[in-house]
Every structure is written in structure tokens, then in C-alpha cells.
Amino acid sequence: MKINVLVNGQKKIYDVLPDEYLLDTLRADHLYSIKRGCDNSSCGVCTVLFDGKPVQSCSMLSMKADGHSITTIEGHQDEAKRLSEHFGHQGADQCGYCNSSLALTVHAMKTEIEKPTEEDIKEYLVGNLCRCTGYEAQHRAIKLCLEEEDEK
Amino acid sequence: MKVVNHALPSIDGKGLMMGKPAYSDDLADPTSLIVKVLRSPHPYAKITKIDTSKASALEGVEIVLTYKDFDRRPFTRAGQGYPEPSPHDKFVLDDHVRYIGDEAAAVAAIDLKTAEKALKLIDIEYEVLEPVLDFETAFENKILVHEEPEIHDMFPIGFDPKKNLAAAYHMHVGDVDKSLEESEVIVEESFYTQAQAHVMLEPHTVNARIDYQGRLVIYSSTQTPIHVRRIISQGLDYPLSKIRVIKPRVGGGFGGKQAIHGEMLVSAVTLRTGKPSKMIYTRKEVFESSYSRHPMRFDLRLGAMKDGTLKAIDCWVVSDTGAYGEHALTVFMVAAAKVFPLYNKVDSVRFHGNVVYTNHTPAGAYRGYGAIQGNFALESAIDMLCHKLDVDPVEFRQKNMIKETETSPIFKIMGEGTEGIEMFMESCKLDYCVKRGSELVKWKEKYPRKQISNSKVKAVGMAIAMQGSGIPYIDMAAATIKLNDDGFYNLMIGATDIGQGSDTILAQIAAEALGTTLDKVIVYSSDTDLTPYDTGAYASSTTYVSGNAVLKAGKEMRQMIVDEAAKVFKVEPDEVEYDGIILKSGEQEITLKDLSNRLFYNEDQKQLQITSSYYGTKSPPPFMAGFVEIDLDIETGEVDIIDYVSIVDCGTTINPMLAKGQVEGGIVQGIGMAMYEEVLYSKSGQLITNDMMNYRIPTRREIHNLTTEFADSYEKSGPYGAKSVGEIGIDTPPAALANAIYNAVGVRITTLPITPEKILMAIKELEKGGK
Numbered sequence: 001m002k003i004n005v006l007v008n009g010q011k012k013i014y015d016v017l018p019d020e021y022l023l024d025t026l027r028a029d030h031l032y033s034i035k036r037g038c039d040n041s042s043c044g045v046c047t048v049l050f051d052g053k054p055v056q057s058c059s060m061l062s063m064k065a066d067g068h069s070i071t072t073i074e075g076h077q078d079e080a081k082r083l084s085e086h087f088g089h090q091g092a093d094q095c096g097y098c099n100s101s102l103a104l105t106v107h108a109m110k111t112e113i114e115k116p117t118e119e120d121i122k123e124y125l126v127g128n129l130c131r132c133t134g135y136e137a138q139h140r141a142i143k144l145c146l147e148e149e150d151e152k
Numbered sequence: 153m154k155v156v157n158h159a160l161p162s163i164d165g166k167g168l169m170m171g172k173p174a175y176s177d178d179l180a181d182p183t184s185l186i187v188k189v190l191r192s193p194h195p196y197a198k199i200t201k202i203d204t205s206k207a208s209a210l211e212g213v214e215i216v217l218t219y220k221d222f223d224r225r226p227f228t229r230a231g232q233g234y235p236e237p238s239p240h241d242k243f244v245l246d247d248h249v250r251y252i253g254d255e256a257a258a259v260a261a262i263d264l265k266t267a268e269k270a271l272k273l274i275d276i277e278y279e280v281l282e283p284v285l286d287f288e289t290a291f292e293n294k295i296l297v298h299e300e301p302e303i304h305d306m307f308p309i310g311f312d313p314k315k316n317l318a319a320a321y322h323m324h325v326g327d328v329d330k331s332l333e334e335s336e337v338i339v340e341e342s343f344y345t346q347a348q349a350h351v352m353l354e355p356h357t358v359n360a361r362i363d364y365q366g367r368l369v370i371y372s373s374t375q376t377p378i379h380v381r382r383i384i385s386q387g388l389d390y391p392l393s394k395i396r397v398i399k400p401r402v403g404g405g406f407g408g409k410q411a412i413h414g415e416m417l418v419s420a421v422t423l424r425t426g427k428p429s430k431m432i433y434t435r436k437e438v439f440e441s442s443y444s445r446h447p448m449r450f451d452l453r454l455g456a457m458k459d460g461t462l463k464a465i466d467c468w469v470v471s472d473t474g475a476y477g478e479h480a481l482t483v484f485m486v487a488a489a490k491v492f493p494l495y496n497k498v499d500s501v502r503f504h505g506n507v508v509y510t511n512h513t514p515a516g517a518y519r520g521y522g523a524i525q526g527n528f529a530l531e532s533a534i535d536m537l538c539h540k541l542d543v544d545p546v547e548f549r550q551k552n553m554i555k556e557t558e559t560s561p562i563f564k565i566m567g568e569g570t571e572g573i574e575m576f577m578e579s580c581k582l583d584y585c586v587k588r589g590s591e592l593v594k595w596k597e598k599y600p601r602k603q604i605s606n607s608k609v610k611a612v613g614m615a616i617a618m619q620g621s622g623i624p625y626i627d628m629a630a631a632t633i634k635l636n637d638d639g640f641y642n643l644m645i646g647a648t649d650i651g652q653g654s655d656t657i658l659a660q661i662a663a664e665a666l667g668t669t670l671d672k673v674i675v676y677s678s679d680t681d682l683t684p685y686d687t688g689a690y691a692s693s694t695t696y697v698s699g700n701a702v703l704k705a706g707k708e709m710r711q712m713i714v715d716e717a718a719k720v721f722k723v724e725p726d727e728v729e730y731d732g733i734i735l736k737s738g739e740q741e742i743t744l745k746d747l748s749n750r751l752f753y754n755e756d757q758k759q760l761q762i763t764s765s766y767y768g769t770k771s772p773p774p775f776m777a778g779f780v781e782i783d784l785d786i787e788t789g790e791v792d793i794i795d796y797v798s799i800v801d802c803g804t805t806i807n808p809m810l811a812k813g814q815v816e817g818g819i820v821q822g823i824g825m826a827m828y829e830e831v832l833y834s835k836s837g838q839l840i841t842n843d844m845m846n847y848r849i850p851t852r853r854e855i856h857n858l859t860t861e862f863a864d865s866y867e868k869s870g871p872y873g874a875k876s877v878g879e880i881g882i883d884t885p886p887a888a889l890a891n892a893i894y895n896a897v898g899v900r901i902t903t904l905p906i907t908p909e910k911i912l913m914a915i916k917e918l919e920k921g922g923k
Contacts, residue, residue: 017265032178033171035403037353038435042844045353073171084169088161091809094817095651096168097353097403103169122852131351131404131849132651134816136858137809 003066007031008075014062022048022057022065026072033073033100037129044128047101048072054108054127073100076107082149086141094132102128106142116146156664156872159809162656163675164401164649174401176373180359181428185214187418188267188431190257190274191441192249195283195511195837196297199247199256203275207259210273212266214425217258217417219245226303227387230478230516231376231410233626233687235306237569239318239477241298244387244416249278250297250475251511252838253440260421260429283511285837287472288449290316290508297475297509309481309569310507318477319507321485325561326500331464335455339537343452343529344903345886347472347831348445348824349841350518351849354403355438356413359430360422368423369396375409375648376688381680383412384419395419396681405650406821407517410690411478413442439842443516444831446483446507447472450529454536460543462495462552465530469505474514480507482569483515486522489572490619490773491530493560494582495552501562511837517690520882523619524822528904531615531887536900544599545891546590549616556580568623568691575770579875581863582616585777585799589614592797592859593779600895607787610794613892614779617883620771621867621876622693628767629698630684631705633662635713635760637752639733639744640672643705646686647698648678652878653810654694658702660806661871665706667732684763692876695806697768699871704764712760717747719756772867774802774875778819778884784896789912791893793823794856800880801863804873808862811877816858818881824850826886828905 005012007029014025023046026034034057037045041056048057049071073080080103087093102125109116109124116124121142130138168174204216226240249256257274261267284290284297298313305311310320332338357373368390374380377397385392402409414431421429433442448471455464469487473480488503520527538545554560556577563575590596593612601611632644643662649655659673666673677683686698710730717735718725720742729736734743742750751758779797784790798815805811828848832840841847866873886904894900899914 027177028182030173031171032173032175035175035353036177036355036432038844040435040843040845043353073169077170080170081166084166085161087169088165089159089809091159091162091807091813093162093165093168094653094813095352095354095402095404096165097175097651099165099169100171126851126853129353129844129849129851131353131406131821132817133813134818134820134858135850135852135855136816137813139852 001063003063005065006069008071016062018063020062022060022062025062026057031072031074035097035101045098045101047105049104049108052108052111054105073104076104079103079107083145086145090137090141092133092137092141098128098130153664153872155660155670156806157804157808159807160660160670162653162810163659163670164655168401175354175403176357176359176371176400177432179371179400180430181361183428184359185260185262185421185425185427185429186264186267187258187260187421187429188271189255189417190271192252192254192256194249194278194280195252195285196281197249197278198281199249199276200279201277202257206275207270207273210266210270212262213270214260214427215421216270216274217245217420219247223389224302225387225389227383228478229383229411231379231412231688234382237309237481238479239303239305239311241303242476244420251513253513254475258417260425283837284316285511287447287508287510288470290510291506297511316509317506318473318509319481319484321481322504323565324502325565328464328466328500328502331500332453332455332466335463336458337456337537337540339454339533339540341452341533341536341902343450343532345448345525345528346904347447347515348518348829349439349831349847350406350408352404352406352408355435356409356433356442358414358418359428360418361428362422362426367394367396368419369398370415370419371398371400372415373402373409374399375405375650375690377648377678377680378646378685379688380412380415384415387416388420388423390423398679399648402650405689406519407521407690408442409650410517410688411443435844436842439847440513440839443478443514445518446515448487448525452529452533454533456537456541458541460541460548460551462498464500465492465495465498466502471505471507472510472512472515473507474510474512476514477509478514478516483522485566485569487526489562489566490523491526493562494554494616494618496554496558496560497552512833513839519818519821519879521879524825524883524886527615527617527883528886532890532902535891535894545614546586546595550583550586553582553616554580555583568626573624573770579772579801579803579865579867580775581801581865582775582777584863585775585801586616588861589777589779589797589799593781593795595779598781604783607785609784609786609896611784611892611896612779612781613888613895614777615884615887615891616777617880618773618775619692619880619883620773621696622768622771623691624768624771627687627691627693627697628765629686629701630763630765631698631702632684632761632763633705633709635709635748637749639748640674641666643673643675643702644683645677645698645702646683647694648686648689650689652814653807654689654698657695657806657810658698661699661702662706664872665703666710692878694878695874695876696870697766699806699874701764701766703871704766705762708762708764709760712762713744713747716751717742720747770869772869772875774800774877774880776800776880776884778888780888780892782892782896784893786897786915789908789915791827795859797859798881799861799863801865802877802880803865803867803870803875805862806872806874811862812860814877815860815881818879819858819885820850820855822882822885825904826889826906828907830905
């Protein structure tokens with residue numbers, strides 16, 4: 001069946017199967033920022049924004065996206081660049097597999113929570129797992145990025 | 153130093169965060185056939201019938217493979233140097249399946265749906281065999297996991313499949329029985345460490361194609377591209393020269409991607425069909441059908457004098473390698489070889505035991521590689537001894553631990569599956585690490601405990617650890633540096649960045665040696681057609697072994713540049729001054745930019761390129777002291793980790809921030825192992841923890857504060873004084889936490905993970921006056 005989806009602001013028509021997951025549909029459309037991790041919404045690397053809210057695309061049927069807007073980090077490249085500067089300086093980069101989805105979730109957090117506290121950040125990002133960094137460097141980077149954006 | 157020892161941003165982080173295609177599946181041919189595996193539902197069975205005709209007839213199915221399609225050519229998937237210290241006990245496909253999730257057949261089809269449908273159409277019948285599921289009774293069990301006549305070891309490793317032995321080992325220094333007899337205080341305890349899953353976020357991913365020259369090109373999420381090429385060639389009897397393995401960006405490995413996983417079947421499909429194919433392990437397959445950490449039982453005895461002198465370490469170990477013997481011997485040996493030298497003043501040491509086959513998911517390489525298991529046992533027992541002797545655990549360690557310039561006889565006796573080499577500690581700041589750590593955690597103030605409310609106790613615990621820097625006389629690395637016009641360089645390395653940042657730190661070493669900046673060094677790793685040999689990313693080898701190769705290449709390239717300038721100036725090379733940008737001799741000068749352009753286009757034309765190799769003649773250990781502060785709820789048994797203080801001696805940190813990331817990532821993975829991660833099976837051998845809901849890894853919520861510092865240390869044999877740092881971080885948390893919990897409530901937990909239930913049960917026992 002055909003679905004109409006607004007992907008990163010662009011109108012797209014996808015021909016999908018009834019049991020196809022959004023992760024597969026979007027990756028087939030070369031949106032490589034979305035990764036396959038756990039297959040059951042536990043790790044966060046397949047996160048996309050569904051009408052602005054983070055969802056796990058590995059467990060969402062593509063059909064449900066019909067008539068909705070989907071955002072990936074491909075649609076927020078400048079923000080990804082800004083956050084990655086801080087990741088670089090804090091040594092928060094390791095394998096990078098969770099980084100795109102993390103950047104996207106940080107974007108969503110900013111739209112939902114004004115001036116998030118340290119606890120807010122941890123809670124909001126708790127579903128974005130990372131096995132490499134131990135989280136500390138990521139936190140320093142995210143906090144610094146938020147502070148810098150506040151100052152602007 | 154201008155580049156090394158500076159916290160420069162990684163060279164690849166930005167592109168990855170922006171979501172650029174970089175990982176194996178991003179680079180798969182979009183027309184790839186999908187390869188799926190029919191996996192055994194039984195822990196042990198013989199395939200008595202397998203009929204693939206219906207599956208093959210399904211529209212869209214390209215090929216169905218069973219054991220009948222392959223010669224019986226045993227190999228090991230371990231991904232080690234050759235000859236491997238692991239038994240050759242695996243076939244591409246076999247008529248026996250040895251664990252739930254083992255490979256029974258494979259299908260390649262035009263899409264996932266068709267492949268899955270075809271799996272169901274394979275008519276397979278099994279004769280279900282009684283499995284071996286308890287590793288403590290596997291040795292000399294009447295049930296044998298491997299009875300195939302073709303399997304063999306490559307050199308003596310204690311392999312004896314008629315006793316369910318994948319490997320066995322014995323070593324001793326001095327007379328342990330005598331030392332124990334002479335000891336005034338003895339501690340005797342058994343410790344159990346569990347299987348831990350790697351849970352790298354990128355599942356095992358591979359794709360293959362035949363290129364326009366008729367060669368097999370494999371893109372694999374691997375830590376060991378060179379070994380993958382060799383093992384594929386062995387397993388499929390296909391010429392090495394016709395295989396190319398490309399390692400794109402890898403989404404984490406932790407040892408889990410040292411072995412080959414989907415590569416063999418995907419290669420077989422592509423070779424037989426001529427079509428591109430790919431396989432991505434489902435998360436269930438990652439848990440069930442790749443491998444995990446070797447579970448072990450340690451029977452440990454320590455002997456000491458009342459004055460606090462450690463005299464003897466006596467240790468018997470049983471290790472469960474599961475259905476196949478990957479890394480069986482070497483992980484086992486590291487449990488002592490990279491732990492026991494911490495206490496080098498003992499009179500005697502004995503370490504021996506068996507690595508047994510069972511019908512569990514195989515065990516394999518995993519960050520820490522035996523050292524984390526051994527560390528939990530030994531460092532727990534050392535604290536038990538301290539309490540018996542009534543000495544402060546910090547003081548006991550300061551008195552008995554290894555110091556700079558010292559050695560341990562174990563280094564010479566125990567290598568990696570073979571004999572080791574004598575080694576003196578030219579860099580060992582363990583004394584500083586312990587002192588600094590106890591200051592930061594405020595040991596004197598907080599040890600052992602403080603009641604902070606009716607139900608909560610604050611306590612501290614600690615442990616020390618060591619690891620290695622590559623495998624001496626076995627690991628070799630090479631690096632190629634090429635000078636381009638305009639004066640920038642390519643650095644081509646076989647070293648395998650799996651996320652640890654080796655591309656960045658190796659470029660830093662090259663830039664420092666060349667006197668240039670990081671942006672002028674373009675890194676490419678690793679492609680078996682294009683990059684030189686490197687053993688791969690394991691055994692904490694990259695910074696030290698690959699780093700030394702890069703340093704050598706950098707220095708040699710610098711000299712080549714100076715030699716060329718000397719020709720331009722018509723002087724001797726030693727009359728040329730060079731700062732990495734401008735070459736001068738007297739009044740004459742030329743920039744590197746002009747020189748490189750001249751070499752390409754104008755005079756004395758040539759390509760400057762150098763390949764240098766390095767192999768370690770020793771493996772200088774990084775050391776660390778780990779201190780943990782916890783709050784323990786005595787009503788629930790819950791432990792809150794308030795701070796984990798790590799003081800690490802890894803020599804010079806090539807990139808202090810990335811080194812810190814290695815340590816902290818290791819600490820958190822170690823906390824997971826210490827506190828809750830556990831691979832669990834049902835009584836029938838079914839993996840219970842086969843998804844990320846049932847197998848939990850640490851989230852942001854559990855991690856409060858990590859304090860990580862580095863000792864000022866310099867290892868003469870390392871590149872710019874560096875040692876490796878990839879594994880050391882994982883080693884201390886199990887023992888440090890077990891010790892902190894003892895200090896909090898007086899209960900000694902000897903089996904990992906240390907769950908609230910275990911703590912609570914032990915508290916209740918203690919209250920009842922039990923052990």
C-alpha cells in the first residue's frame with residue numbers, strides 16, 4: 001500500500017507492506033542515520049521523531065506514518081554538527097552508532113523541556129543506550145551544548 | 153608535544169553523528185540476497201533428515217545450504233593469529249547441532265520474508281541427544297559434546313574432546329603446598345563469574361559481492377579483517393588471493409567481533425550464486441548465536457603471615473567454553489597471567505584447571521579476557537585476607553603489590569597460549585594510583601562504613617588491576633604513510649577502529665612524528681587489499697603495537713623528506729633543518745608543500761611512501777586502582793554507586809579524553825557485570841536473556857559519577873611513552889564492589905552478579921548467625 005509521509009519536510013510516497021517497519025522503509029530510502037540495534041524498542045538507535053516526538057522506528061509499522069511527519073537527524077544537520085563539536089571536545093565519540101539518534105533525542109528534549117536540569121536530561125535520554133562511553137562524557141557534552149545555545 | 157597527549161576531537165565523530173553512511177549495512181549492495189539461518193531448537197542433536205526441496209522450490213529462494221553442501225574442513229572462528237591456540241572444532245555446517253541457536257541450515261532469498269518462509273519449508277528431523285548443561289560436571293562426562301574425528305588442535309593446548317576438554321593447563325612457581333603449610337593465615341573460597349553478553353549496539357553485520365574482477369569482496373563489522381580473510385579461505389577452500397575484506401565503521405565490538413560470525417555463510421552464498429548477499433544478526437541471534445564471556449569457577453587459596461606478607465596463591469579454575477572452543481585456553485590463562493603478577497612478592501603460585509565443552513552458546517573473547525574473572529576472585533580473596541589479618545586493604549596492597557622496576561616469574565611462564573617472556577616493569581605507577589585513589593575517595597575517612605540513616609549504609613571498596621599491551625612475538629602491526637602533493641599524508645593502517653578511536657590516536661602519533669597537524673593526516677583503515685597487515689583490534693594491542701608501527705613509519709617518512717630536500721639543496725641530510733613545514737639549509741629553504749609538488753610534477757619525480765612494521769617483544773601492562781563509594785539499603789539490598797574513582801597508569805595518554813572514554817566505558821561495562829548483567833539459561837538449555845528487555849545493560853540512570861585520572865607515567869618502549877588502555881577499565885568493578893558491599897554489611901558475595909536479592913539473603917543469613 002502507498003503511504004504519504006512528510007520526511008524531513010519533504011513529501012514522500014512510500015509503497016509499503018502491511019507488516020513493514022518504519023526502520024526498514026526509511027533505511028531503504030537511504031536515511032542511514034537510523035540504525036538497527038535491538039529489534040524491540042529497548043536501545044534507542046532507531047529513534048525518529050514522529051510529529052516531533054521520539055519513537056522507536058524498529059517497532060512502528062510504516063503504515064502508521066501515513067499522513068504524519070517524520071524527522072531524522074538528516075533533517076537537523078546543523079544541530080548535529082553543533083552537538084558533535086562538544087562531543088569531540090569531551091571525548092564522547094566512540095563507535096558512533098548511537099550518536100545520531102542521541103542528537104535527535106536531544107533536539108526533541110529541547111522542544112519539550114525548557115532549561116532541562118541534569119536529572120531531566122538523564123530521564124529524557126534514558127532510552128538511548130550507549131555501551132561504549134559510560135555516559136559521563138556524553139553528559140558533559142550535552143550540557144555544554146545546551147548552555148552554549150542558551151547564551152545565544 | 154604538539155599533537156600527542158592533546159585532547160583533540162576524534163576525526164570521525166562529526167560525520168557519524170550527522171548520520172553519514174559508514175557502517176557495514178550502509179554499504180551493502182541494495183540488490184543483496186538476504187541470508188537467514190535455520191537454528192537449532194535443541195541444545196544437542198543429530199540431524200537425521202534434512203530435505204530442502206520445498207524450500208528451494210519457493211519462488212525467490214536462490215539457494216539453500218546444509219551440511220551436505222560442504223566438505224568437512226574444521227576451523228576455528230576465534231579470529232586469532234595463526235596457528236591459533238584454539239581447537240579447530242567447527243565446520244561451516246555440521247550434521248550435529250551443539251547449542252540452542254547453532255546453525256543447522258542457511259537460506260538466501262530475494263527478501264527477508266521469502267527467506268523466513270523458506271526456513272519453515274526445510275524438512276528437518278533431529279535425534280535429540282542429552283546435553284551437557286552443567287559445566288562443573290562436564291569434565292569426563294559420559295556425554296561428549298564433540299565426537300567428530302576430524303577436529304584437532306594446532307599445537308598442544310590440553311585439547312582432549314574425549315574428556316570434554318577444549319583446553320587444560322597447569323603452571324606453578326615454587327612449592328605451593330609448603331608455602332601454605334608455612335602460612336599463618338589461610339583464606340580459602342570458591343568464586344563464580346557469570347557469562348556476560350557484549351551488547352555492542354551494532355549487531356553482527358556482513359555483506360558480500362563478487363566484484364568486476366571476479367573477486368569475493370566482504371564488508372564485515374569485524375575486529376580482525378586479516379583473520380577473517382584467512383578463516384574464510386580455510387573454511388570454504390577458496391584462494392586467499394581472491395578474497396578482499398573491508399572493515400567499514402564498526403558499531404562497537406568489545407571482543408565480540410574478534411571471531412567470525414555470519415561471514416562464512418554469506419561468503420558461501422555469494423560464491424555459489426554469484427550474487428551479492430547480506431546478513432544482519434537479529435538481536436536474538438546476537439545473544440543466542442554469537443558468543444559471550446567464559447563463565448568460570450575459581451577455587452582459590454591464599455596463604456599469608458601475620459605481619460601482612462602474602463606468601464602463596466593457589467588456584468584451580470573450571471571455565472565453560474560452551475559448544476566450541478574459541479579462546480578457550482587463552483582466556484583461561486589470562487585469568488592468572490594478567491592478574492597474579494600484581495602480587496609478585498609471593499613465594500609460590502599454582503594455577504591450573506580445565507576449560508570444558510558444554511551445550512551452551514559458545515564463549516569467546518570479551519574485553520578483560522579472563523582478567524576480569526581472575527581479578528574478581530583474587531581481589532575479593534585479598535580483602536578477605538585483610539579482614540582476617542585485621543589490616544587495611546589499601547595498606548596490604550601497598551605492601552604486597554608490584555612496583556616499578558620489579559618483575560614476576562609468571563611473565564616468563566605464562567604467555568598467550570604459549571610460554572611468556574621475562575619482563576621488568578619499566579613503567580608502573582600503581583603505588584601512585586592507590587595513593588591518589590584513596591585520597592580522592594577519602595578512604596581514611598570513609599573506610600569501612602558509615603551508617604547514614606536507619607536503613608542506609610555508606611561504604612567504600614577497592615581493587616587493583618593490570619592488563620597487557622598486545623601479545624609479544626605474536627601481534628604484528630604495519631603502517632603505510634604516503635606523501636601527497638600539497639604536503640599532506642595518507643596513513644593506511646590495518647589497525648581496526650571499532651569505535652575505540654584508534655584511527656584518531658594513530659593519526660595523532662603520525663602527525664607528531666611528521667611534525668604536522670592532525671588535519672594533514674588522512675587515515676584509512678582497514679581493507680585487506682589496501683592496508684598493510686595488522687593483527688586486529690584485540691588484546692589491548694592497538695595503541696602499543698600499531699602505535700609503534702605508525703611512529704616508526706612517521707619517523708622514516710620524515711627522514712625521506714629531509715633526504716629529498718638535501719638533494720634539492722645539494723647538501724648532506726644532516727645539514728637540513730626541518731620543522732614539519734619548512735626545510736632549511738643555510739640560506740636555502742623550501743616548504744614541504746613545494747617539495748611535494750616538485751616530487752610529483754617537476755624534478756627528481758617520485759612517490760614518497762613507507763611501510764613500517766612493529767611487533768612487541770614485551771607487553772607492558774597498564775595498571776589501575778579502582779575505588780568505589782556506595783550507599784547500600786539494608787532493607788532492600790539495593791546498592792547505589794555514588795562514585796567510581798579510577799586512577800590509571802597507561803603511560804602517556806595519546807589522547808587524554810579518548811583514553812578517559814576507554815576507561816569509563818570499561819568501568820560501566822564492569823559495573824554491569826558486577827551488579828546485574830547475566831546470561832541465563834533455562835533448565836533445558838534455552839537462553840532466557842535473549843533480548844535487551846531481559847538482558848539489561850547500564851543506562852544513564854544507574855551511573856552517577858565517574859572520577860577518572862591518569863598517573864604521570866612513561867613507558868619507554870611505547871609510542872611517545874604510551875601503553876594500551878582498551879581493557880584495563882573493565883577489570884576492577886566486580887571485586888571493588890564486592891569488597892565495598894562486605895565493608896558495608898559484612899557479607900561476602902562470591903558469585904556474580906551481586907544482585908540485591910543475594911545481598912539481602914546474605915544479610916538474613918548473617919543475622920541468623922550463619923556464614
